[in-house]
Amino acid sequence: MSGTATKSPDAHAHQGFLRTYIFSLDHKMIGKQFLILGLTMLLLGGGLALLIRWQLAYPEKPLPLIGASEQFVTTGDPDSTSSWDRTWTEWLSKEEKEQNWLTRNVPQGVITPAFYNSLFTMHATIMIFFVVMPILVGCFGNFLIPLMIGTRDMAFPVLNMLSFWIAVIAGIIMIAGFFVPGGHAAAGWTSYTPLSSDPQWTGVDWGQNLWCISLIILGISSLMGSINYITTIINMRAPGMTLFRMPLAIWSLFIVAILLLLALPVLTAALAMLLFDRMAGTHFFAPSGGGEPLLWQHLFWFFGHPEVYILILPGMGIASEILAVFSRKPIFGYKAMVWAMVAIAFLGWIVWGHHMFQSGMNPALGTTFMVSTMLIAVPSAIKTFNWLGTLWGGNIRFTTPMLHALAFVSMFVIGGLSGIYMASTPVDIFIHDTYYIVAHIHYVVFGGSVFAIFGGIVFWFPKMFGRMMNEKLNKIHFWLTFLAFNGTFFPMHILGVGGHMRRIYNPLQYEFLKDLQPINIFISICAFVLGFTQLLFLFNMLYSIKRGKKAEDNPWQANTLEWMAIYPIPHGNFAALPTVYRGPYEYSSPEVEEDWLPQTKKLAASAHGNGHHG
């Protein structure tokens, strides 16, 4: 509306610090807040992972830095020259009630079995719910949707702000679980019943309760977010921005929002029942009281499989943007890409049983789930081939975002292929609940989603912070991450086929795993490299925000609308709403001299002015 456009921003008063940075209603600020939340939790979740890896490589050995001497741990005699031995002796000599958090969880620096269980449970919970979701959906969803569809903000800015702060509350409750008596939840991120539903099995009391409560609250936050995203995308696109002119990143976020909207309430129902079992004396999941433990698995995976696509779809969208920009070519088969995502989202609802082949489910049902799971590989393959088609004959620029996107595609292929192995019931009988699953998970979630996160951050950094990230540091970070990632997770396939169970405390307790221990040590070393490499990325971000090279308005010569907004982008984004004339991927178009053709650029009338590329 030109009437609103002429109302200039300076007619309004200066906003205070609180309204600008804390309770901001601006989708871009909220996006950055989600980014900070996600990266903070990434540090925590990564730390937990490194503790897990220490225990697996050097079982029951004291941790470096804070651990007591080996002599103290093995013989019980403190080494008088070691100051940590003195500290541990002092701490451990106190009465149990007076001891501190460390002596309860890592006495003498050795991780206890109970704490180990909390570690892997919380590593996965935090990474999935508080890192990948807040960054991919919360940060990129918020930052990109209004900019890329050409509108001024989300449909409901207040709801948006609440959605962030509710997520923070959920995060605080989740972290609080570490400090309650009995320790944090310890039944795995899948919290299978009856292990999770009766405190006597894990010895965890409030930890598991807080886990449930936190996820219920996070569900409310996601509900608000997804309602906002869907409404905004359906109702508020700029003039000319038809559905099939939307960038694939927006399509992916749109589909993810629908999945979130419909999947999370089912988890909420299941969590409520779990909480009742633990706190109100019901027996939903306890066979002793007539309950049905398998019900939890059905409800959880009915949510859980759509959830894993929630984790990967935005990554696919981001990778598509980056691949097109740096191949200087239109996305190959744009519509097929959209329909493939729709198909993945749809099929995602009928495959949950592939997590339960070993649960004693009816084998006929298992076969059905096997077939549907294999079907879902078809749209995944369509996407992969289209990415390759996009690269084919392209004028490729190997920038860091591009490297991350290429890593995304290749790692996703490996993860997808291991997925098909496991989808086959007879194979899965052998590898279920082994490290093979852990390898699969990480190839799709780290190799997929997290590489997409890195690529996306580097790619949109200029629009978020007005500066470029340091390319040299970024390249070092990428290659170290890529190598260490494969060093960490590829050998897990071998461990898994060798029969190494997941979630075990000490592999050396099993005769047949002793031979595999060198692999465990190799994995852990790679994992430490991988972990510490991420500090480089954080440093680069912080450094570049302050000192990076000032970015041009459209540093990558991209077509989509966010590059038409000028940094610092005001609340309201565009002085006048842009008009869209064509699809988002018109690179190397014959109609213009440059090799990019922004969606907003109006060409003089031409025979094929709609710019339609097959």
Place this chain on the structure above:
Amino acid sequence: MTAEIFDADIARGEDLARKKSFGQGPPPFFAEPPFDPGDRGEGSNTPVGNVFLAMLLFIGADVMFFAGLIGAFVVFRFGAIDWPPFGQPRLPIAVTGLNTLILLVSGVTMLQTWRHLDDWKRRRIANGLNLTALLGVIFLLVQGYEWAKLIRFGLTMQSSVYGAIFYTLIGCHALHVFGAVIWLLVVLMQLQRNQFNAKKHNSIKLAGMYWFLVVALWPVLYGLVYLR
């Protein structure tokens, strides 16, 4: 041509933004947004307004929440050898059937109210909302009374899975009705204070949509949980 006008507009806008960003004064992102978030720009004609779309989406999510609980109920109900389990009371079919009628009638009164919204017959609207809320309260009271009886007969959350899923599922619905009644009362209060008029009454429609949800859910639950 409108497109050319847009072009000029964009150029002017970009100029303005450039001046703002690097020129004098505080950067514009400190300023209040120069827009009304509902403003979708020229040329937009969306069939369903933002708030109604949001409400529909919320209803979709709510239905999935009930779907989860109903799924659990089905697993227990059809996996059980006898249902209700031995020694557990039967549910009051007749009284609840009458109660079902009451809730359905409240759906009709809400529909009538909705019909009067566009020609803004204020008194009829107020009466309709009052009647709907009253029927809702009666429904809740009858439910509460029956629950008290069931508890006395020994049906509790802890007595069996049968009791647990009954109270969880039916209780969630009751909570929804309770919330919907409160919402109706709030809307009524706003109506009394003349905060609505013939043009501006979205809140009433939203409360109405929510009411239709709780009414529509009930026959499904009644049929599944109370009838065989």
